[in-house]
Amino acid sequence: MKRLTSLLSASVLMFTAGMAWAGADSGFYIGGSVGNAEVDYSDRVPNFGKVEFNEDDTAYKAFGGFNFGIIPLIDLAIEGSYVDFGSQKGDINNALRADVDITGWTATGLVGLKFGPFGLFAKGGVINWDTDVDLDFGGSDSDSGTDPVYGIGARFQIGSFAIRAEYEYFDMDKFETDFYSVGASYTF
Template identity: 40%
Template sequence: MKTGFGLVLAGVMAVLAAGQAVAEDTGFYVGGSVGWAYLAGEGTDRIEDQDFDFSDDDVGYKVYAGWQILPFLGIEGGYVDFGEVEDTTPLTRTRIATDGWDAFVVGNLPLGFIDLFAKVGVIAFDSDLDFNGTNISFDDSESGTEGAYGVGAALELGSFAVRGEWEYFDIDGLDDLSLWSVGLTYQF
């Protein structure tokens, strides 16, 4: 009987301590991540009406800042660079470099020292295309604002957190533009 009371008391203390830790998980944060950017796409040569497609990956990175308004809700924005992807065949070479500024609403599920999160938002992107074929070469650029979303997890280590995530950017003409990344976040 005495042991049962001790277990209940220990459980109540743990819940109160966790509640205090969650209450401290609000405020401003900054971070940076590096990872693997993947891009696939297709298009048509505007002059000779030839179709081309490509898929490749490169090192990508991002820097971001955010505000954890409540333990379960935040906002975040930053700069993301997807690197330069290139696809070469015997007759063509396609190179695309894409970067942009993004903004997200972030839903957070705090589970002690591990947080799971999902986010939805937009990216204002710039994409530069360089196409070289056997008979034709051209450069093109496109910019716009499109939707984005992602999921991830963060392992809290005091004011720091190690964060891993996957993000998808829904840009017309660029299929499967995504970024898998791991980084470090500091919360003030």
């Protein structure tokens, strides 16, 4: 009877460990995404009035992270990325030509649900950003800061390779940026 109990206990442990491992796509991952960044700037400048700038450009990011894979149906990960929002060129108040370049480093936490190879996720964290603004009359300005970032996305994974689509919102001081992207990642 002791052998039967031991064998049954070992079988249950192996079965539950196998189920947990099957859902635990844990490990380090790297990837990249490309998409569209929409930059919106609005402020009131003394002796000039309200200043508005709203343009978009192609943007990209390179990212890496670690997926913990603790619970079979839930993704938990930490992720860092470098984001280049492109070079937005446009008019300020339909009068002054400007070229805005924004880059940044992000640190986010991800939580998601897995439905087989398909999954949904949400993220939140911070971005440490740098902005350079060049004006057509020769003036320029730069700024930097650390502000929040939020996002949602979906992924489709086969083995270690995944394709993902994301929407991220960056609330950077006076600049608000929406970033829509599609990318791929590889888990080691």
